[in-house]
Amino acid sequence: MGVAAAVLDSPTRARIIAAAQKHFATFGYRRTTVADIARAAGVVPGTLYRYFEDKEQIFREVVRELHENWLARARKVIAEPGTALERMTRMGVASVEFNEENSLINSIFRRDVEIIFAPLLDELHDKLVKANVAIVAELIREGIREGTIRQIDPERAAYVLFMTGDTLTQQRNQQYYPYAEVFPVFGDILLNGLTPRT
Numbered sequence: 001m002g003v004a005a006a007v008l009d010s011p012t013r014a015r016i017i018a019a020a021q022k023h024f025a026t027f028g029y030r031r032t033t034v035a036d037i038a039r040a041a042g043v044v045p046g047t048l049y050r051y052f053e054d055k056e057q058i059f060r061e062v063v064r065e066l067h068e069n070w071l072a073r074a075r076k077v078i079a080e081p082g083t084a085l086e087r088m089t090r091m092g093v094a095s096v097e098f099n100e101e102n103s104l105i106n107s108i109f110r111r112d113v114e115i116i117f118a119p120l121l122d123e124l125h126d127k128l129v130k131a132n133v134a135i136v137a138e139l140i141r142e143g144i145r146e147g148t149i150r151q152i153d154p155e156r157a158a159y160v161l162f163m164t165g166d167t168l169t170q171q172r173n174q175q176y177y178p179y180a181e182v183f184p185v186f187g188d189i190l191l192n193g194l195t196p197r198t
Helices: 010-029 034-041 045-051 053-080 084-101 103-110 119-146 154-170 179-192
Strands: none
Touching: 010 034, 010 045, 010 053, 010 103, 034 045, 034 053, 034 179, 053 084, 053 103, 053 119, 084 119, 084 154, 084 179, 103 119, 119 154, 154 179
């Protein structure tokens, strides 16, 4: 990458990232050009190339910033007081809200090949899943230590929880039950199971 470190925090670069995020979310990776992004950011394509080598690098940076924003929100939510289960529930709610605010990151989790170029999509999807599963696994380990979660493999349990929650998020617009009604039931089954309490 031939970009000098001094330009990493420039207002022009931030404007390019914001314009690219909107354009990618609206038109997808394939139908967005460098010229489109430059025009939306109010710069000429030559200026854009001072900050980024190509469209893929711009896209990667957009996704990196979105994911960093999500991780910062998740860390803030789980840093608040409460048991591991309470904090995990808050993280789930925050995740739903973040996905609703950021359709592009939701497209990556959905593996929407209409929006994102397939090989790039697989790589980014895997990276995002690993980072999110790691956060949930740490919450599970804390719950085991505090006695609010039974002994279970934290990584695999985190993967199951994350992927199940992600699947429900993707079904938000399905016709049977509104997502707002389904999510609390998912949480109840997660916390209490289906068998009667003895």
